[in-house]
Amino acid sequence: MNKYSAEIRIVLRNGILDAQGKTIESSLRSLDFPQLTNVKVGKVINLQVEAEDETSAKKLVDNASKKLLANTIIEDYFITLTKVE
Amino acid sequence: MNKYSAEIRIVLRNGILDAQGKTIESSLRSLDFPQLTNVKVGKVINLQVEAEDETSAKKLVDNASKKLLANTIIEDYFITLTKVE
Numbered sequence: 001m002n003k004y005s006a007e008i009r010i011v012l013r014n015g016i017l018d019a020q021g022k023t024i025e026s027s028l029r030s031l032d033f034p035q036l037t038n039v040k041v042g043k044v045i046n047l048q049v050e051a052e053d054e055t056s057a058k059k060l061v062d063n064a065s066k067k068l069l070a071n072t073i074i075e076d077y078f079i080t081l082t083k084v085e
Numbered sequence: 086m087n088k089y090s091a092e093i094r095i096v097l098r099n100g101i102l103d104a105q106g107k108t109i110e111s112s113l114r115s116l117d118f119p120q121l122t123n124v125k126v127g128k129v130i131n132l133q134v135e136a137e138d139e140t141s142a143k144k145l146v147d148n149a150s151k152k153l154l155a156n157t158i159i160e161d162y163f164i165t166l167t168k169v170e
Binding site: 006009011021024025027028031033035036037038039040041042043044045046047048049050051060061063064067068069 | 118
């Protein structure tokens with residue numbers, strides 16, 4: 001068995017209102033950061049995977065993302081895998 | 086003025102209890118994903134920066150992270166900048 005470190009970035013799909021992002025953007029303006037715009041807020045989940053190989057590790061994380069981690073109706077997710085020695 | 090795309094990853098500092106991560110981990114076990122462990126949940130914020138150069142863009146994002154985006158008592162943040170053409 002090999003160990004992998006996985007990172008899943010979960011962001012709202014295009015066209016879905018990002019209320020948290022809008023709020024942060026208006027707070028940034030009030031705090032005198034008008035140069036920072038177009039704020040999008042997402043989640044990042046890091047976890048460890050035990051699997052035979054990279055393909056099955058990716059499949060596991062993909063399944064878990066679909067079933068539990070992401071709400072695929074309104075969210076997109078992106079998986080990055082790194083082998084841990 | 087140049088445009089940069091910034092990504093700020095905000096994660097709990099080591100030693101701070103990640104209750105959300107623990108909950109996800111136990112849900113993963115119930116859903117028959119015992120190969121996925123050590124779950125950590127963080128935030129990822131994407132935004133656009135207008136600045137003279139990369140150094141001042143980074144400074145702006147760093148200041149905004151300290152003042153608004155991250156709670157530096159319990160959270161660490163990591164900034165990635167990319168130039169936008």
